[in-house]
Amino acid sequence: MSNLDYLNSGKVRNDWSLAEIEAIYNQPFNDLLFAAQLIHRQNFNPNEVQTSTLLSIKTGACPEDCAYCPQSGHYNTGLSKEKLMAVQKVIEKAQQAKKNGATRFCMGAAWRSPREKDLDVVIEMVRQVKDLGLETCVTLGMLTDEQAGKLAEAGLDYYNHNLDTSPEYYEQIITTRSYEHRLDTLQNVRDAGINVCSGGIIGMGEKISDRYGLIKQLANMPEHPQSVPINMLVAVPGTPLGEVEKLDEFDFIRMIATARIVMPNSYVRLSAGREDMNEQTQALCYFAGANSIFYGEKLLTTANPEAEADSILFKRLGIQPEQRHHSKEQVEEEAAEIVAKGVAKAAEETTSSKKPLFYDATEVN
Numbered sequence: 001m002s003n004l005d006y007l008n009s010g011k012v013r014n015d016w017s018l019a020e021i022e023a024i025y026n027q028p029f030n031d032l033l034f035a036a037q038l039i040h041r042q043n044f045n046p047n048e049v050q051t052s053t054l055l056s057i058k059t060g061a062c063p064e065d066c067a068y069c070p071q072s073g074h075y076n077t078g079l080s081k082e083k084l085m086a087v088q089k090v091i092e093k094a095q096q097a098k099k100n101g102a103t104r105f106c107m108g109a110a111w112r113s114p115r116e117k118d119l120d121v122v123i124e125m126v127r128q129v130k131d132l133g134l135e136t137c138v139t140l141g142m143l144t145d146e147q148a149g150k151l152a153e154a155g156l157d158y159y160n161h162n163l164d165t166s167p168e169y170y171e172q173i174i175t176t177r178s179y180e181h182r183l184d185t186l187q188n189v190r191d192a193g194i195n196v197c198s199g200g201i202i203g204m205g206e207k208i209s210d211r212y213g214l215i216k217q218l219a220n221m222p223e224h225p226q227s228v229p230i231n232m233l234v235a236v237p238g239t240p241l242g243e244v245e246k247l248d249e250f251d252f253i254r255m256i257a258t259a260r261i262v263m264p265n266s267y268v269r270l271s272a273g274r275e276d277m278n279e280q281t282q283a284l285c286y287f288a289g290a291n292s293i294f295y296g297e298k299l300l301t302t303a304n305p306e307a308e309a310d311s312i313l314f315k316r317l318g319i320q321p322e323q324r325h326h327s328k329e330q331v332e333e334e335a336a337e338i339v340a341k342g343v344a345k346a347a348e349e350t351t352s353s354k355k356p357l358f359y360d361a362t363e364v365n
């Protein structure tokens with residue numbers, strides 16, 4: 001087996017080197033996509049894509065200075081600020097998302113970290129969205145272990161917290177919170193037993209080695225994030241990256257394929273930036289192993305393709321939206337619930353008819 005065949009083999013590892021990731025990313029495009037698609041098929045239904053709908057539950061005036069972000073209070077992007085949304089309004093939006101076919105509802109807040117009283121409101125949102133039968137995800141900034149524990153207790157399914165870029169390029173993008181802070185939050189989320197959603201952005205003027213660096217950080221976590229969003233920068237005028245040169249989309253596809261190869265069991269999300277991609281680029285992303293998208297005409301504050309356009313594209317490609325994902329624990333829990341209900345019903349019938357619940361095998365007829 002050549003070294004590249006070994007790297008492309010889909011083995012789950014947490015000790016990737018930059019040189020190995022570089023070798024995967026830079027192989028001929030057709031070889032890269034073929035390897036990614038093979039691994040994708042070994043781990044997922046290649047014709048299913050998971051759909052999440054996003055909602056900004058608190059918008060703008062963020063104290064952080066993330067250079068890509070229209071919601072940072074450090075830049076003037078003309079965005080109208082909104083305080084924390086009322087729970088009932090969020091539930092209406094979640095109901096709509098469910099009706100449109102989304103299976104996960106992701107709520108995002110422009111905070112450095114949540115205040116306790118705000119976290120209590122978000123917890124209520126999580127509970128009520130879950131009751132609608134949707135998976136839940138929130139992204140609220142940095143979390144302490146205690147806060148992660150509270151969210152886990154409320155039944156939160158996913159926490160999104162991106163590394164955004166390599167540790168080396170990070171300081172050019174954010175100065176108000178460190179890379180270590182981000183890794184600590186992810187550790188708290190993982191320890192609380194919540195699924196981790198973590199990825200980054202490309203097209204921010206980073207060097208190609210920063211892309212390998214981002215993938216290396218994600219793939220060498222103690223456990224691969226269950227969900228890995230790969231965002232293409234949405235360049236918003238007024239932010240420091242508002243005028244950055246547009247990314248070569250082949251590089252975006254390469255990034256998706258590389259993430260698929262080194263994190264074979266993770267959902268890879270074709271995340272922000274689809275509004276600027278044609279259908280053929282998106283189709284190649286799906287072929288490269290992307291199996292999750294943001295679904296619905298808005299991301300947090302910027303545009304995303306209309307749900308109808310995505311449905312039409314799915315139909316043309318023979319892609320089905322993934323039905324609600326059931327974890328092993330959920331399946332076992334539901335099975336146990338069904339058995340318990342059945343036993344209770346049988347016991348009730350037995351009491352009312354005086355028939356024994358189980359027959360006596362020692363009894364001779």
Ligand code: SAM
Pocket residue numbers: 068069070071108109110111112139140141142161162164200201231232233234235236272300
């Ligand atoms: N305030 C929280 C935080 O940053 O931790 C949560 C919300 S924040 C908007 C979530 C993520 O959205 C960011 O980490 C970044 O990866 C992504 N994002 C924000 N603005 C973006 C843009 N213009 N283009 C692409 N991705 C963006």
Ligand code: DTB
Pocket residue numbers: 054070108139160162199200229230231234271272299300301302303
């Ligand atoms: C992620 O990786 N991308 C989403 C979500 N996680 C929260 C956010 C994209 C935001 C794009 C800019 C905006 O709409 O404000």
Ligand code: SF4
Pocket residue numbers: 062063064065066069070071072073109110111112141
């Ligand atoms: Fe604030 Fe999050 Fe935007 Fe950074 S990415 S400015 S933390 S909302």
